[in-house]
Amino acid sequence: MAKVARKQKGETAARVEKPVGQAKDLVSAIEALALERQxxxxxxxxxxxxxTEALKKIGYQVSPLGTSSRTRTRKPxxxxxxxxxxxxxxxxxx
Numbered sequence: 122m123a124k125v126a127r128k129q130k131g132e133t134a135a136r137v138e139k140p141v142g143q144a145k146d147l148v149s150a151i152e153a154l155a156l157e158r159q160x161x162x163x164x165x166x167x168x169x170x171x172x173t174e175a176l177k178k179i180g181y182q183v184s185p186l187g188t189s190s191r192t193r194t195r196k197p198x199x200x201x202x203x204x205x206x207x208x209x210x211x212x213x214x215x
Contacts, residue, residue: 173183 176183
């Protein structure tokens with residue numbers, strides 16, 4: 122990794138190395154978070170698989186959210202249409 126700052130007259134080496142050290146710490150923290158996220162996703166997938174198998178044994182069927190009856194598009198209803206724009210108007214009085 123390239124150094125972040127250049128050493129100028131009168132600066133100490135520790136001051137120049139500090140941004141590089143912080144960058145290394147940041148990179149290692151991000152790598153640790155990514156690894157933790159991957160482990161959690163693996164645990165979650167294993168849990169979902171186990172739960173699905175257990176539910177199937179007792180007679181339930183698990184379906185993905187995208188195919189449930191609530192998210193399907195409904196067929197248009199038969200019957201009266203939407204009506205006139207502006208809603209119902211009472212007859213004019215004489």
